[in-house]
Structure formats: structure tokens, C-alpha cells
Amino acid sequence: MPEPLDSLRRLVPADRIVTDSDVIASYAHDEAEWAPYGAPAALVRAGSTEDVRAVVTVCAEQGVPIVPRGAGTGLSGGANALDGCVLLSLEAMDEIVEIDAAERLAVVQPGVVNDALRLACAERGLWYPPDPASAPWSTIGGNVATNAGGLCCVKYGVTRDYVLALEAVVGRGEVVRLGRRTAKGVAGYDLCGLMVGSEGTLGVITEVTVRLRGARAPEHTVVGYFDTLQAAGEAVAKVTAAGIVPSALELIDRHCLRAVDAWRNMGLSADADVLLLGRTDLPGESGEAEADAMARLFKEAGATWSARSSDEAEADALFAARRLAYPALERLGPVLTEDVCVPRGLVPEMLTRIEAAAADTGTHIANIAHAGDGNLHPLIIAPAGDDAARVRAQRAFDRIVADAIALGGTVTGEHGVGLLKRRGLHDELDPAVIALHHAVKDALDPAGVFNPGKVFGTP
Amino acid sequence: MPEPLDSLRRLVPADRIVTDSDVIASYAHDEAEWAPYGAPAALVRAGSTEDVRAVVTVCAEQGVPIVPRGAGTGLSGGANALDGCVLLSLEAMDEIVEIDAAERLAVVQPGVVNDALRLACAERGLWYPPDPASAPWSTIGGNVATNAGGLCCVKYGVTRDYVLALEAVVGRGEVVRLGRRTAKGVAGYDLCGLMVGSEGTLGVITEVTVRLRGARAPEHTVVGYFDTLQAAGEAVAKVTAAGIVPSALELIDRHCLRAVDAWRNMGLSADADVLLLGRTDLPGESGEAEADAMARLFKEAGATWSARSSDEAEADALFAARRLAYPALERLGPVLTEDVCVPRGLVPEMLTRIEAAAADTGTHIANIAHAGDGNLHPLIIAPAGDDAARVRAQRAFDRIVADAIALGGTVTGEHGVGLLKRRGLHDELDPAVIALHHAVKDALDPAGVFNPGKVFGTP
Numbered sequence: 001m002p003e004p005l006d007s008l009r010r011l012v013p014a015d016r017i018v019t020d021s022d023v024i025a026s027y028a029h030d031e032a033e034w035a036p037y038g039a040p041a042a043l044v045r046a047g048s049t050e051d052v053r054a055v056v057t058v059c060a061e062q063g064v065p066i067v068p069r070g071a072g073t074g075l076s077g078g079a080n081a082l083d084g085c086v087l088l089s090l091e092a093m094d095e096i097v098e099i100d101a102a103e104r105l106a107v108v109q110p111g112v113v114n115d116a117l118r119l120a121c122a123e124r125g126l127w128y129p130p131d132p133a134s135a136p137w138s139t140i141g142g143n144v145a146t147n148a149g150g151l152c153c154v155k156y157g158v159t160r161d162y163v164l165a166l167e168a169v170v171g172r173g174e175v176v177r178l179g180r181r182t183a184k185g186v187a188g189y190d191l192c193g194l195m196v197g198s199e200g201t202l203g204v205i206t207e208v209t210v211r212l213r214g215a216r217a218p219e220h221t222v223v224g225y226f227d228t229l230q231a232a233g234e235a236v237a238k239v240t241a242a243g244i245v246p247s248a249l250e251l252i253d254r255h256c257l258r259a260v261d262a263w264r265n266m267g268l269s270a271d272a273d274v275l276l277l278g279r280t281d282l283p284g285e286s287g288e289a290e291a292d293a294m295a296r297l298f299k300e301a302g303a304t305w306s307a308r309s310s311d312e313a314e315a316d317a318l319f320a321a322r323r324l325a326y327p328a329l330e331r332l333g334p335v336l337t338e339d340v341c342v343p344r345g346l347v348p349e350m351l352t353r354i355e356a357a358a359a360d361t362g363t364h365i366a367n368i369a370h371a372g373d374g375n376l377h378p379l380i381i382a383p384a385g386d387d388a389a390r391v392r393a394q395r396a397f398d399r400i401v402a403d404a405i406a407l408g409g410t411v412t413g414e415h416g417v418g419l420l421k422r423r424g425l426h427d428e429l430d431p432a433v434i435a436l437h438h439a440v441k442d443a444l445d446p447a448g449v450f451n452p453g454k455v456f457g458t459p
Numbered sequence: 460m461p462e463p464l465d466s467l468r469r470l471v472p473a474d475r476i477v478t479d480s481d482v483i484a485s486y487a488h489d490e491a492e493w494a495p496y497g498a499p500a501a502l503v504r505a506g507s508t509e510d511v512r513a514v515v516t517v518c519a520e521q522g523v524p525i526v527p528r529g530a531g532t533g534l535s536g537g538a539n540a541l542d543g544c545v546l547l548s549l550e551a552m553d554e555i556v557e558i559d560a561a562e563r564l565a566v567v568q569p570g571v572v573n574d575a576l577r578l579a580c581a582e583r584g585l586w587y588p589p590d591p592a593s594a595p596w597s598t599i600g601g602n603v604a605t606n607a608g609g610l611c612c613v614k615y616g617v618t619r620d621y622v623l624a625l626e627a628v629v630g631r632g633e634v635v636r637l638g639r640r641t642a643k644g645v646a647g648y649d650l651c652g653l654m655v656g657s658e659g660t661l662g663v664i665t666e667v668t669v670r671l672r673g674a675r676a677p678e679h680t681v682v683g684y685f686d687t688l689q690a691a692g693e694a695v696a697k698v699t700a701a702g703i704v705p706s707a708l709e710l711i712d713r714h715c716l717r718a719v720d721a722w723r724n725m726g727l728s729a730d731a732d733v734l735l736l737g738r739t740d741l742p743g744e745s746g747e748a749e750a751d752a753m754a755r756l757f758k759e760a761g762a763t764w765s766a767r768s769s770d771e772a773e774a775d776a777l778f779a780a781r782r783l784a785y786p787a788l789e790r791l792g793p794v795l796t797e798d799v800c801v802p803r804g805l806v807p808e809m810l811t812r813i814e815a816a817a818a819d820t821g822t823h824i825a826n827i828a829h830a831g832d833g834n835l836h837p838l839i840i841a842p843a844g845d846d847a848a849r850v851r852a853q854r855a856f857d858r859i860v861a862d863a864i865a866l867g868g869t870v871t872g873e874h875g876v877g878l879l880k881r882r883g884l885h886d887e888l889d890p891a892v893i894a895l896h897h898a899v900k901d902a903l904d905p906a907g908v909f910n911p912g913k914v915f916g917t918p
Contacts, residue, residue, distance in 0.1 A: 174891040182800040183832035185869040214702040243673040308770040341641040373642035412643040443902035
């Protein structure tokens, strides 16, 4: 039987193939600490579409699973190694190929880091909106593979809304271009949109063309302190019901504030049990009015303190704390990350159910949330090595998933299914819909080599 | 061999099945006058999802093609009958099921007319943006099937951007729900988005959940008169390059203005050879400034006259003329409708090439365009019964398609492929991409009954 490594060595430059087991081990999983991972056969750090084509061709011929990955910041195990797989890292393909200001688009290789693209756009007066909290590290390829969300989604949509075209290696090694460079287009099926969020199960993305927006007006920030999660949730529901579409609306609870304080000594947890951060980027007086309205609605919902931030440096520090919440909590022990999304008006109810799940299972649950679009991230923490705590955490996780589905929500708002949410996916989707997934997967991956078993595989 | 009609009569209420040949004939084609159509076996006017399920089940069992249709306003022949098909009209399923102001979404049956939904939303201070020129007649189901565009796409996107969820009858009669009601969600493939724009080839849509926006600020209108298409095209390029995103930017040439005048006596063609209509809906002073900037850029591009409209009734009349252009031209003879879309900056070049195609082929070509997103509608007119003119018109059509592809554009920006653009689709897409389409089609339509041969079938 041919060995994939022997064949790859004939097709891929030697310095692109990594066999050092310590290095391979460091690439074998993403940030989903609870998801299992296997032992890869090899790691290829692709430097070109041609390298990717070679890997796909060899693996399709020999039936070897391919696990593509970007920076490995995923939170669902989507990039975790399978036994005997070829790990295909795209991080070295990190060139910004083109930024076209007049057509408001950029063409990038998949390994470009999100913040690097955002910075390059900003230098030209342009803006690439999708801003996952992982933006300083995560890559556009990974963002596209998971259809990543972020803080500004509540107003500006998710990664899929910005992907105009893709180059991908599919099937048994065909290089295809999907989508278009024009503002509109309906020539054929939206296979480009289908690839977005498919978590590496339909092919490997080798180039991305994204839509850009013009730079926006400076944001106004509104800060609210609350004594309870429910009151903060009510504030979110009130903002939504008032027809306000903030440019961000983030919730951070006391557990997260304390974790950030313990790490970075920011002194946040002294004042508030729950912090709600709203932003508006409407220009001029409209922005002032919208910020004032949010501050008033926070108060009406029971904020103990609420005001427009007069100091944008302070406001930025609060948002930085929001982005640091996850790594700060990880320092306290393995974190089982939830990502449920419920209708906006049911945010208070879902927060209540999360607290009940924590109490009933005896688990420690911290909360951060893209509250404005109903996307909650309860973070379930279990001390390392405590097996009983781990069992309780898994029980809380399953209960939160079930509650989200019961409220008409989804098991994953932006992190993806990967390995952690496969059971939830089967709970959420009808068997007839799962059958459609299998039909599409089998049709587009005839060799069955693209990240097999992830997303909708049998849990 | 069983007859589909006999089986249908056992499953569908009698008053839903139409066999009157005159009535059937009136449903046998859409507005694409040049596209061929066949003789249907029957017409079913579905009243419920159950009726649709019955039709799909019977047709899948018996291998009978199903051609779904809404109002029949399509311009590519996508709803044209195939010989022996069951025409499945969804127009009677016209209930607005729900408008949820807090969650900013609406649930509608596919036969709801676009303007009816927009009106119902407006009464609640909400806005459903997609506004094809056919909005007074076309249905949401048809809009979804073709991923319809419209005037406001340049700022607010197309139908797909507003479809949150669908109910559809697929495969051999399975009723499935795709998508979600939450603001975000990445549980599985975007099969909902895949259905949008699939022109009835993957199933029949029986319910649509759309995302809504809040009512927006009143628009300011800017009117520009130009002597040449090129000058108007330059104005479009200048507006784009200045980073302005108008809420509409429409072009109407002298042929269209004259046709509207001849029909409705609006007196438009006396003043301008080419009319450019810009709009902005930025609130307050920002809107005033953006309108002034557009008027200035129109002048810089060579407008013979350009100004902000001080009279919104007059502005509305100009936009009404824009919407009337197509039916006005149809009165002059069979219209072969183009729908190419090119990068915004290449609008002047594409307009030049269209004029050259008209001159070189000796055809009469009128132009309307969603100029702001590069989506041009050259309308090729051939007198009825003049076979030589028809040959010349087809030559002009093919040349415009080739030019659009050469400029990095697409053969269809918003009308869909249907029958008319099948050859163009094969010119635009790589054979490997066509193969992916066939794989998806075969996977999701195992009985091969959903609008077979449309879109990417062999021309």
C-alpha cells in the first residue's frame, strides 16, 4: 500500500512537510479543550494552491483524511486531528493579494490574520467588518470555514455576508473558483456561500475575495452596570424592541470581570456584577441620540449605573476586557464553551435558564455574550483533573443546548459544530435535513477525505 | 402506466387542479418573450404545503417534471413549461403568516406579492428592502427562487441577504425546514442559502422567513441629465470611487424615456438623452451632504444639468418612470432582455461596448441599469415577425454576454439563468464548476423532476 508521505514528498517541497512529532502535536487540536483529537500521519504547511492540490490529490487517491486548519483558534474541535490524517495548515499562505478601493473588495490568501486584513483596509479608508474576538490571531480562511461572527455582527452581519468569491481545491484535486467579483450575480447555485461555514468538509479554501465597506463614523459607547444577568438581558430586549440596531451590544458577567482583573488587574469587578457595553456608529446627531436612548433603556431595565462613555480610551479598554474574557477564564481551568443563539427577545429567559443549569448541576458558569443578536457564550469551567466536575459540566452543557433548542434557538451561533456540537446538531435538525447534508457531502466529497466525521457525522 | 392527473386527483382538492387548456396556456411561460416553452400536462394551483407535497410525491414516483412558478414575471424563462410537466403555481398561497416587530422578521407563504409584504411591514414601522422593479406583481417565492435584486441592492443587498429560513418540499416529497429564526446560526451547511436562487431546480419553496429592517430616513433624490451613456457611466464610476454608497443609482436612456413618454405622456425625453437618478437615505445632515456630493460628481462627469430634487413627488415620478421602462418598451415589440453585471468601475466601458454591439449588428438597444452596482439591462428590441432582425438581436445578445465575461462580469446579475442564459453560464463557469452543480443537483433531486434542464442543463 502506498504511504501518503512518500507520495507527498514527490509533489510538495520538502520544507513544507513536517514530521517532527512535537511540532505535529502542537498542531493536533484547536482551542476546544474538551474535544478529542487523534494522531496525524503528517503535517503539511502549504505554501501555494499547488501544494494544496498535491495534498488533496494524493489523499483522495489513497483515502487519507485531510484536516485543514488556519491558526487553530477554533472552539468546537473542527480542526482537531483524526488518526492517520494529513493536517493541512494554511497559515503560511498569508499574502494580501489585492485591495481594490474603487470596487470595495480585497483578495487574500487563507492564512492572512483577520486583524492584519482589517489594518491594511483601514490604511486605505476601508473596513472589513467581521471581527471575531479571536481577530488578533485567527485567519480569514478559518473565519470563512466557520462563518465566524464577532462583535459587530449585530449590525453588520457575519463572515458569509462579506465573502464574494473563493478559490478552493475540491473533489479529487480540482482547483475551482466560486462566486464573483461583481456586486451582484446569480449565475448558478451559491456554491461559494455553501463552502462558507462548511468547516473544511467540502474542500480546502486557497483564496478568498471579500467585500469591504467604507470606514465608518467613530463609535459612541454606552456602559451599563447591572446587579443581575436578568436585568442586563431585559436591557438587551428593550434596546431590540425599540428598533435600535447597535454596532455592538456585549454582555460580560462578574465571573469574567474577575478573571480579567485577576490576570490584568483592570479593576473592573469592583463596580458591577454584570456589565453591558453598547455602541453606535450612526454619524453626527443620530449617533448621539441613539447612544442617549440606549443609556436610558439600560436604566429603565434596572441598571444600577448607566452612562455614555466620555473617554474613548476607557471604552476601548472595556472592549479589550471583553475580548480577554475567554483567555482569562482559560487560566482557571479547562473551559467548555457554549455558543447557543436564541431569538433576541428571549435573551433574559435563556440567561435565567443558564443560571438554573449552573445551580442544578453544581457547576461554575461564566457568561459573555454577543447579547444584541442573542448569541450567548456560557463558559463552563471544571477544575483540571476533577472527573466528577467534568461529568457535571457535560450535564450543564447538554441542558443549555436543549434549552436553546426549546426556545427556538440554535446550538451554535458562530463557533461551528466541529466535534462538540454534533449531538446538538442532530437534536436541532430534522433527520430529513441531516439526510440532505449527507447527500451534499457525498456529492461534493466523493473520496470522503475532507475533514470526515466533523459537523454532522455520527456523534 | 399511471397518469399523473389520475394520481393527483386522489390527493389534491379538485378545485386546485386546472385542466382548461386556455387557462393552462396563460400559465405556460413567463415574461421572457424569446425563451421557448412546452405544453404542460396539468396546472395545479397549490393551496397548502400538503398540496405541494402531493404533487412532488406523485411526480417523483412517475418521473413527471415539475415547473414551479409564482406570478410569472421572470425574464429568463425559468418558469416556462416543459412538455408534459405539471405546472405548480404557488400564487394562491398568499398569506402573511406573521410579522414579528421585536425580532424584525416576517413569515410568509410564497405567493405573497412583494409590495404587499412591503406595505404590511411599513404599517408596523418596518422595511423589507428587496425591491425588484416587478415588486407590484412578483411574489416572494419567485423572488427567492431567482434571488431577485432591485433598486436598493446597491446599498442593502439582494433577496438572499434577507432570507432567514425556508420551508420547502424536496427530494421525493419530504417537507423540510432550512435556516433559522435567530440572528445568527452556523449549525450545518447553508442549505437555505443554496435554495435561494436555485430557480426551482432543487425543490419547491412553501414558506419563507425574511429578515426585516427598521423604517429608514426619507430619501433625498439627485437627478442628472447627460448627453451620452458614457458620461452617465463616468458619473457612476465617480460616485463609487468617492466611497459613496447611494440607496439607489439608476440609469435610463433616451429610448426608454421616449417609450415611457409615448405610453404615459410624462414629457421626460425632451430634456435629457440619459437620465441618472441617485438617492441617499442617510439621516439628517449626512444625507444632505451625500446628496450634494452626488450632484457635484454628476456635474464633474459632464452632466448637462444636475440638482437635488426639491420635490419628492417629482422624484417619485421619475422612479416610477424607471419601473415603467420595461413594460413601455415591450409595447414596441418583443424585447430580448440582458442582465449582465460588471465591476462598477467598468460601467462606462460596458456601456460603450453595448453601443458598439448595437451599431455593429444593426439592432435597436435601449438601456436601463442598476448602474450603482454595475448591473446593466440592455433591452434589445426586434419588430415582431422580422426574422432577420431577430437574428441580429440574438447576435447582439451573444456579443454583450461575451463582453461582460471579458470584463470580469457575470451573464446574469439578478434575473437568473432560466433558459436564456444557459449558454452564457457555460461560457462563464469552468467545466469543473458546472460539474459541481450537476453533483449538487443530482444529490438533492434524485428523481430528476425539479424544473429539469433549466439553469445549467445542456443548452
